[in-house]
Amino acid sequence: MSKQERISWQAVQNEVRQRISQRDWKPGDFIPHEADLAQELGCARATVNRALRGLAEAGLLERRRRAGTRVTLNPVRRAEFAIPLIRAEIESKGQRYAHSVCLREMRLPPPDVQARMQVPANVTQLFVQTLYLANGAPYVFESRWINMTAIPAVRDEDFATFSPNEWLVREVAFDGGDFTFSAITASSDEAAMLSCRAGEGLFVLDRTTRHAGQVITSVRLVFHPGYQMHTRI
Amino acid sequence: MSKQERISWQAVQNEVRQRISQRDWKPGDFIPHEADLAQELGCARATVNRALRGLAEAGLLERRRRAGTRVTLNPVRRAEFAIPLIRAEIESKGQRYAHSVCLREMRLPPPDVQARMQVPANVTQLFVQTLYLANGAPYVFESRWINMTAIPAVRDEDFATFSPNEWLVREVAFDGGDFTFSAITASSDEAAMLSCRAGEGLFVLDRTTRHAGQVITSVRLVFHPGYQMHTRI
């Protein structure tokens, strides 16, 4: 008697991945029930469940009670990317980090920002513009609105040691956000800030951050020319 | 005796989320062991494990054997975005989809593409340029290299009914890819294709798709001015 090999849920996942990849099970097909698979592969149903649940989370399978499990017809590929601190992003490239606050004042937000932040129309909010530098060269220019009602402690902060980005991450918990990626054509102001020519294409990230139902901050990051955001699946 | 309430793993997750959110457990803190939590909350350790595993996957907790579980110090926020078919993306906005193949020929890839695709230097590959239209207006311009060695069947395909994007998704399985997002300044060629002015900032997605260790295709998508990519967490 050879020693009984224990089947791990990862092994089950690989087996299922292979069968899908080799088109044994084609997109749209129902695959065998958990109980059948468990018996075939020689493991408990819970193990099969663990494996299939993971594949469903990854979007490769679709599962419905009573109906069964089928291979996703048009797998919507999902990519995931990390949103690091700007400091961490710069330092991870081995470059020297610095930031300087260009502007910090109370100001009435324009209507689009009011809407995004869900704040009343006649209340001023904190507006901060910051330039982040890598090895002394402009890296990204940040224009940020901060909800003073939600974060009163920010009133006494000058962001000299900690940038707005870093300060908020450290001080304020958040649980959700919207992200919009786009490209803009550099205006002369933006070109001046980033030391590039007006008219260059620049990568832009707009982000709105929430906590407990409130909008904490709304920020636009305009990156230096040639900036790339990378991810893989 | 009141009926015993069963504790679900979601309930455990919510409890833990709250304690983190309310800073009962601060970033960097160790949280109680699974066994202790299970006893405190009145459920099995497996249930706590299920809950904490999920939070660790979400990046909120860090777990290490023997060491224990701690609240992530600088939670790297991860956003996930879907990568739909171009047809689906256009039609989901209620617009009319169309595409037209501008160029289709065998060609020797430039060195950077050779490197990305991991193909020999002296072998020609299929090069296809396609314009995708929404309600008749240019939506995105695609320049694609297809690995003929990996996908010989593509030799007889003219991409009239199915665009390269759609054809490949339908015909070829894939299991990985690299994504690079950036912004470019429109050249006069690109401006002509997308009916915009030269010099406008354009959003660009470069993607390389793999299957079974081989690179299937490498593609650059140049989007129309004003295009936005959205996601939320």
Added chain:
DNA sequence: AAGATGTATATGTATGAACATAATGACGTG
């Protein structure tokens, strides 16, 4: 003091059993 070895411990995984839940499909009623 530096390095090798051993042990305790927290998380990770596997299992069988039981029950929960959703949803399909069959059946019966108006």
Added chain:
DNA sequence: CACGTCATTATGTTCATACATATACATCTT
């Protein structure tokens, strides 16, 4: 035929138990 009812069934969850595995920490060796 339209519609509500109900049994069936596949996935979803909980539990107790057992064992696996990584690793922090103590202890022993040189």
